[in-house]
Amino acid sequence: SRREGFNSIPNVKWEDVGGLDSLRKEFEKYIVNRIKYPEDYEEMGLQQEMGFLLYGPPGCGKTLIAKAVANEAGANFIHIKGPELLNKYVGESELAVRTIFSRARTCSPCILFFDEVDALTTMRGKEGGWVVERLVNQLLLELDGAEQRRGVYVIGATNRPEVMDRAILRPGRLGKLLYVPLPSPDERGLILKALAKKKPIDATVDLVAFGKNDSCSYLSGADLAALMDEAAMAAIEDKRQEQKSSNGTRCTIKTEHFDRALKKVPP
Numbered sequence: 601s602r603r604e605g606f607n608s609i610p611n612v613k614w615e616d617v618g619g620l621d622s623l624r625k626e627f628e629k630y631i632v633n634r635i636k637y638p639e640d641y642e643e644m645g646l647q648q649e650m651g652f653l654l655y656g657p658p659g660c661g662k663t664l665i666a667k668a669v670a671n672e673a674g675a676n677f678i679h680i681k682g683p684e685l686l687n688k689y690v691g692e693s694e695l696a697v698r699t700i701f702s703r704a705r706t707c708s709p710c711i712l713f714f715d716e717v718d719a720l721t722t723m724r725g726k727e728g729g730w731v732v733e734r735l736v737n738q739l740l741l742e743l744d745g746a747e748q749r750r751g752v753y754v755i756g757a758t759n760r761p762e763v764m765d766r767a768i769l770r771p772g773r774l775g776k777l778l779y780v781p782l783p784s785p786d787e788r789g790l791i792l793k794a795l796a797k798k799k800p801i802d803a804t805v806d807l808v809a810f811g812k813n814d815s816c817s818y819l820s821g822a823d824l825a826a827l828m829d830e831a832a833m834a835a836i837e838d839k840r841q842e843q844k845s846s847n848g849t850r851c852t853i854k855t856e857h858f859d860r861a862l863k864k865v866p867p
């Protein structure tokens with residue numbers, strides 16, 4: 601597997617993302633089509649690439665959709681984790697930010713994804729002191745440099761938008777705020793179906809109905825992925841049991857396995 605932060609085109613497709621249709625439409629308009637059909641956008645006199653902030657509870661697909669955007673656009677993806685950047689380069693934070701943007705330019709078109717971006721931009725003077733302050737200033741400098749951002753699309757992600765420095769959220773910077781919510785009952789079904797593509801689900805299982813189940817309330821996409829894996833484990837467990845009596849039954853994941861898995865995944 602690739603080194604963290606290394607640029608490459610991710611292998612996450614739209615169909616791997618369950619729900620989040622309105623976000624997908626936004627990103628098609630602002631990023632994917634702009635990379636695919638730049639002439640249309642130039643004709644309209646659109647200059648600066650836009651920056652985005654995805655915010656919402658953990659595990660609901662912020663990273664996943666950013667990767668799908670890059671895949672769909674055929675763009676490189678650079679994944680930067682806010683807290684790591686801060687810790688790794690103490691005292692060299694401005695240089696680190698400059699280096700990241702310069703790397704993004706050399707592999708444009710490129711999606712530059714800052715995970716836990718709040719760690720880098722917590723309100724000045726409040727928590728982190730001078731390191732964070734200088735980092736924010738460098739980040740603003742890079743985001744404002746229109747020429748330097750050609751073909752570089754910056755997406756930040758956070759669970760705590762309220763602690764972020766307002767300056768970073770202005771138009772032209774991470775100015776487009778997009779909420780990534782917990783899935784609705786119907787969306788839970790869509791997520792389960794997306795996750796099921798890589799697994800042998802029994803034909804008798806109704807994932808849409810299962811997703812609407814009250815005991816799935818408040819589960820995030822990440823929780824549903826964990827549930828799916830627990831169900832797969834339960835199926836394997838049964839296969840082992842059955843093999844002792846009969847020989848070689850096909851191993852599929854059945855509704856009872858999902859029910860058992862539900863008991864293991866905390867709401």
Ligand code: ATP
Nearest residue numbers: 616617618658659660661662663664791821822825
């Ligand atoms: P965090 O805020 O904790 O970084 P996040 O919102 O970036 O979380 P992801 O990393 O995108 O969440 O999601 C974690 C995992 O949960 C994904 O790799 C995927 O397996 C599953 N998942 C989350 N949301 C979805 C979704 N909408 N469709 C399909 N799978 C999802």
